[in-house]
Amino acid sequence: MSAFDDLLAFQRQTEALSSIAERLGWDQETVMPRGATEQRAEEMAAIEAVLHERRTDPRLGEWLDQAEPEDDEDRRIIELISRDFHRASKIPARLATELARQTSLAQGVWADARANDAPADFLPVLSDILMLKREEASLLADGGDLYDALLEDYEPGATQAQIANLFDAMRPRLVALREEVLGADFQPQPLNGHYAQEPQLRLARICASAFGYDWSRGRMDIAVHPFSSGRWQDSRITTRVVETDPFNCLYSTIHEVGHSSYELGIDSDYAFTPLGRGVSMGAHESQSRIYENQIGRSRAFTGWLHQRMSDSFDSLSVADAEAFYATVNRVTPGFIRTEADEVQYNLHIMLRFDLERDLISGRLDTTDLVEAWNARFLKDFGVAVDRPANGVLQDVHWAVGLFGYFPTYALGNVYAGCLHRALRQAVPDLDQSLALGDASPAVEWLRENVQRHGGLYRPRDLIEQATGEAVSEAPLLDYLEEKFGDIYRL
Template identity: 50%
Template sequence: MNKTVSPFDELFEFNKITLALKKVIERNSWDQEAIMPTGAIEDRAEEQASLMIIAHKRQTSGEFSDLVDSIEPEKLSKIELRQLKLMKKDLTRALKVPTELVGALAKETTLAHSVWVNARKNNNFQQFLPHFSKVLELRKEEADAIRQGSSLSRYDALLQDYEPDVKSDYIDKIFNSLRPALVDLRSRVLDQPPAQEITGFFPLDKQRQLCNEIAHTFTYDFSRGRIDTAVHPFCSGSGNDVRITTRFDENDPLGSIYSTIHEVGHALYEQNIEKKYNFSNIGRGVSMGVHESQSRILENQLGRSEAFTSWLFHKFTHYFGDIGFKNSTSFYKAVNAVKNGFIRTESDELQYNLHVLLRYRLERWLFDGDLIAGDLESVWNEEFQKDFGLVIKYPSDGVLQDVHWSEGLFGYFPTYSLGNVYAGCLFEAMQGHLPELDQNLNSGNLTEATGWLANSVHKHGSLYSPVDLIQRACGFDITAKPLISYIEKKYSSMYGLT
C-alpha cells in the first residue's frame, strides 16, 4: 500500500534537490580557493555559471511556484510554517532576478576573484578595476531587480542576503553608539607604552599541529570537516560537510591560530544545527551577523581571554620552546596588544570595528551614487588616513586586502561588526549561565562554552530571525553596551587606564 505524499512533503523534496545543487556550487567555490589548479579558472567559471542557472531555473519554475501555492498553512507545524516562509521568500527573490543576470554574476565573480588574487600580489588596483566595475554594476542591476515593488534602497536590498529583516537604519543606530566609545578608548590606549611582541621563527609544521589541536579543543568535528590553506581564511559548507581554511606565516603564529579559531566558530554553528533540518531552508545559519557572532565569541571573548591564553601559553612553549615571555600574563598582553595597522583581519578587538565601519561607509557611497569605482582606491586611502592616521603605500594594505568585493559580496561587511555586537550580548549571557567559565578556559576545556552556544544558538539554524534568535538566547534586547563594556574593561585593565 503506497503512503500518500502530502503537498508539503512534495514541496520539501523538490526544494531539497535545489539546495543540494547549491551545496555543490559552494563546494566548487571552496575547491577554487583551496586546491583547484590555477589553469582551471575559465572552466570553473563556466561550471559555476551553469550550475547557478540550473538552480535558479528550478527555484523560479512553475512547478516550484505551484507547489508553494498548493500548501494550506493552517495544516502545518511551527517548523513547517517557518520553512514555507523561507521558501516563499527565496521564490519571490528569485523570480525578480533574470536568469541571464544570475549566470553573468556567477561567471564574472569567478573570474574577478582570480584577477583579484593576482592584482593583490602585484599591488595593482588598476588590474582589478575593470572586473570590480563589472561586478559592481551587475550587483546594482540585481539590487534594482530585487527591490521592485518595495521601499528598499539598493543597499538594503542586498543586505537582506546576509542579514534578513535588518536594514541600514538599524545598523546605523548601533554603529553610531559604538564608534565614539571605540575612538575615545583607542586614543587613550595608543598613548600607552606598547606591549611586548611575539617574535621569532615558528615552523609551519608545528603551527599546523597546534592549529589542529586547538580546533579539536574547540570541539570541531574532523569527521565532518577538514582544514586547508587559502589566501583568505574562510568556512564553507553545512550539515555533514563543513570545511575551513587558514593561512600560515613562519613569523606570525597568532595569525594562523586565531584565524583557525575564528573559522571553527563558523563551522561549529553549521555542524551543530539539528540534523533534522539538513537539506532544508532552516538547515543553515540564519544570517552572517549571527554567524560572525559565533566566530568572534570563540576568537575573542573566549580565545583571547586571560584564562584561555594561560593554557595557550603552555601549548606555545610545548610546540616552540622558549618564546621569550616571562609568564602567561605578558603573553596575554601580547596576544591582545593594540597596534595601529592596515589589515582588518590582523587588527585587535579595539580597532577591528573601525576597519569595518570604513568599508560600510564606502559601500553605502558606491550604491548611493556618491562614489564611482574609478575613485575607490583614492577615497579609501583618504578615509583610512582620517580614521587611522596612516598613509597607504600599497593596495594590498588597502583597497585590495579583502576578497569580498571580488565575489560581489556588497552588504556583507557590516555584518562583521553586527556580529561583534551580538557576541558581546551572548558573552554577557554566557557568563551568567556558566559560573566556572574561566576555570574551564584556564584548563583548555571549551566543552561547556561551545555546548551553551550549541544549545542557545546553533541547533536552531534558521528557525528564528537573527534578532529574535539572539534575544531569545540572551534574554534581553540587543544593544552595543555589552560589547563596549567588555572592551573598556579589558583594555583599561591591560593598559592601566583610569
Template identity: 70%
Template sequence: MTNNTAYAELMEFQRQTEALAQVAGRLGWDQETVMPRGAAQQRSEEMGALEGVLHARRTDPRLADWLAAAEPADDKAAAQLRHIRRNHARTTKIPGALAQELARVTSIAQGIWAEARANDDVAAFLPTLAQVIALRRQEAECLAEGGDLYDALIDDYEPGATAESLGAMFDRMRPRLVALRSAVLGAEYQPKPLEGHFGQDAQMRMARDLATAFGYDWQRGRLDLAVHPFSSGSGSDARITTRVVETDPFNCFYSTIHEVGHACYELGIDPDYALTPLGQGVSMGVHESQSRIYENQLGRSRAFTGWMYGQMRERFGDFGIAGAEAFYGTVNRVQSGFIRTEADEVHYNLHVMMRFDLERALIRGDLVVEDLEAAWNDRFKADFGIAVPRPALGMLQDVHWSVGLFGYFPTYSLGNVYAGCLHRALRAAVPDLDAALAAGDTSAATGWLRENVQRHGGLYTPREVITRACGAEPGEGPLLDYLEAKFRGIYRL
C-alpha cells in the same frame, strides 16, 4: 492536491535544490584551495551553468502552487515555508541570465583579485570590479523595486537590517571605540609584541589542535590553506581554511579559531534540518557572532591564553614572552594596523565601518571605481592615522568585493554586537567558565552556544535567536562594556 501532499512535494523539491547548492559551494571551496590556476576560466563557466540550474529551480512555477496549497503542521514547517517563500519572492525578481552572469563573473574575478593583490596592481583589478558592481547594482534594482539599492543587498545577508539602522548603531559605537583606542594607545604600559620565526608546519599542527580544542569535528571537516581564510559547507561537511605568516602565528591561530566558530555553527544545527532551508545559519550576523565569540571572548580570554601560552612554549620554546599574563597582553595588543582580519578588538569595528561607508557609496553611485583607491587611502589615514603603503594592505586586502559580497561587511560588526550579548549571558549561565578555559576545555562554552544558538539553524529570525539566548533584545552596550573593561585592565588604566 492536499495540503500535506503539497508540503511533502515542496520539501522534496527543495531538498534537491539545497543539495545542488552544496555542490556549488564545494566548487567554490575547491577554487580557493586546490584548483589548478589554469582552470579559472573553465570553473567560471561551470559555476555559471550550475547557477543557471539553481535559478531555474528556485523560480520553478510549481513553487508558487505548492506554497499556495501547503499549510504548516507545526512551527518548524511554518519556518521552512517562511524561508522558501522569501527566497522564491526574491529570486523570481532576478532574470536567470543575470544570476548566471553574476556567478560566472564573480568566479573568475576571484582569481583576478588574488593575482592583483599578490602584485599590488589595482589597475589590473578595477575593470573586473566595475563589472561586478554593475551586475550587483542591476540585481539590487530588481530586488529594491524603487527602494534603496544597498538595503536590498544587505537583506541577502541579514534579513530585516537596513543601512539606516546599521549606520545609527555605528554612530553610537564609534565615539566609545575611538575614546578607548586613544586611552590604550596613550597608556604608559604597552604589552610586548611577539617576535621571532614560527615555522609553517608547527603552526599548522597547533592550528589543528586549537580547532580540536574548540570542538571541531574532523569526521565532518578539514583544514586547508587559502589566500583569505573562510569556512564552507553545512550539514555533514563544513570545511575551514587558514593562512600562515611565519613571523605572526596569531594570524594562523586566530583565523583558525574564527573559522571553527563558523563551521561549528553549521555542524551544530539539528541534523533533522539537513538539506532544508532551516539547515544553515540564519544570517551572517548570527554566523559572525559564533566566529567572533570563539575567537575573542573565548580564544583571547585571560584564561584560555594562559593555556595557549603553555602550548606555544612546548612547541616553539622560549619565544621572548615571560609568563602567561604578559602573553595575554601580547595576544590582545592594540595597534593601528592595515589588515582587518588581523585587527585587535578595539580597531576591528572601525575597519568595518569604513568599508560599510565605501561600499554603500559604490552601490549608490556616489563613488566610482576609479576613485576607490584614493577614497580608501584618504579614509584610512583619517580613521587610523597611518598611510596605506601599498594596495595589498589597502583596498585589495579583502576578497569580498571581488565575489560580489556587497552588503556583507556590516554583518561583521553586527556579529560582534551579538557576540557581546551572548558572552554576557554565557558568563551568567556558566559562572565557573574560566577554570575550564584555563585547562584548554571550551566544552561548557561551546555546548551552551550549540544549545542556545547553533542547533536552531534557521528556525527563528536573526534577532529572535539572539533574544531567546540572552533573554533581552540585542544592543551594542554589552560589547562596548566588555571591550572597555578588558582593555582598561590590560593597559592598567
C-alpha cells in the same frame, strides 16, 4: 503527497545542488589548479543556471499557495522558501548566470592583483561586477533602497539606516577607548621571531580540537583569505600562515571553527531544508567572533595557549602567561581587518560599510576607490596605507560580489557581546575549563542556545531568546572597556 511534502522534496534537491556549488567554491580557493580559472567560471555559471531555474520554478508558487503547515517549523520553512522564491523570481537567468561567471573569474584576478600590488589590474573587473550588482539591487528593491535590497541576502530584516545608527552609537566609545589604550604608559610587547609553517598548523589543529571541531566531518586547508565552507555532515575550515605572526594562523583557525561549528551544530532533522543553515551572517559571525575573542583571547585560554606555544617553538619573546595574554590582545594601528584587535575591528567595518554604500549608490566610482580608501583610512586610523595589498585589495568580498556583507561582521560582534554576557552568567566557572584548554562548556551552551536552531528564528529573535535581553551594543562596549582597561592599566 501533500503540497508541503512536494515543496520539501523539491527543496531538498535544490539545497543539495547549492551545497555542490559551495564545494566548487571551496575547491577554487584551496586546491584547484591556477590554470583552471576559466573552466571553473563556466562550471559555476552552469550550476547557477540550474539553481536559478529551480528557485524560480512556477511549481514553487503553486506549492506555497497550497501548503498547509502543521507547526512553527513548517511555517518557518514556508516563509524562507517563499522569500527566496520571490527574490529569485525578480532576477533574470541571464543576470544570475553572468554574476556567477564574473565573480568566479574575479577571484583569480583579485588574488593576482593583491599579490602584485596592482589595483589597476582588478578595478576594471570590479567595475563590471558593480554594474551587475546594481542591476540586481534595482530589480530586488522595487523602487526602494538599493543597498537594503542587497543587505537582505546577509542579514534579513536589517536596513542600512539601522546599521548606520548602530555604528554612530558605537564609534564614540570605540574611538575614545582606542585613544586611551594607544596613549597608555603600559604597552604590551609584540611577539617577535620566526615560526615555521608546520608547527603552526599542528598547533592550529590542537586549538581547533580544544573548541570541539569535529574532524570526522571537517578538514583544514590553507587559503589566501581564511573562510569556512559547507554544512550538515561536511563543513570545512581554512587558515593562512605568516611565519612572523603565528597568531594570524591560530586565531584565523579558531574563528573559522566558530563558523563551521555553527553549521555542524544545527539540528540534523533540518538537513536539506532552509532551516539547515545559519540564519544570517550576523548570527554566523557572532559564533566565530565569540570563539575567537571572548573565549579564545581570554586570560584563561591564553594561559593554556602560552604553554602550548612554548612546547611548539624553541623560544618565545614573551616571558610568561600574563605577558602573553597582553601580547595576544595588543592594540596596534595595523592595516589588515582580519588581523585587527578587538578595539579597532569594528572601525574597519565602518570604513567598508560607508565605501560600499557609495559604490552601490553611484556616489563613488571604482576609478576613485583607491584614493577614497586611503583618505578614509588615514582619517580613521591616523596611518597612511603603504601599499594596495594592505588597503583596498586586502579583502576578497567585493571581488565575489558580496556587497552588503561587511556590516554583518560588526553586527556579529554586537551579538557576540550579548551572548558572552549571558554565557558568563550561565557558566560562571567557565575559566576553570578554559585554563585547561577545554572550551566545551562554552561550546555546549552556544550549541544549545544558538547553533542547533539553524534558521528556525529570525536573527534578532534568536539572540534575544538566547540571552533573555534585547540586542544592544552596550554589552560589547562594556566588555571591551573592562578588558582593555585592565590590560592597559587605565
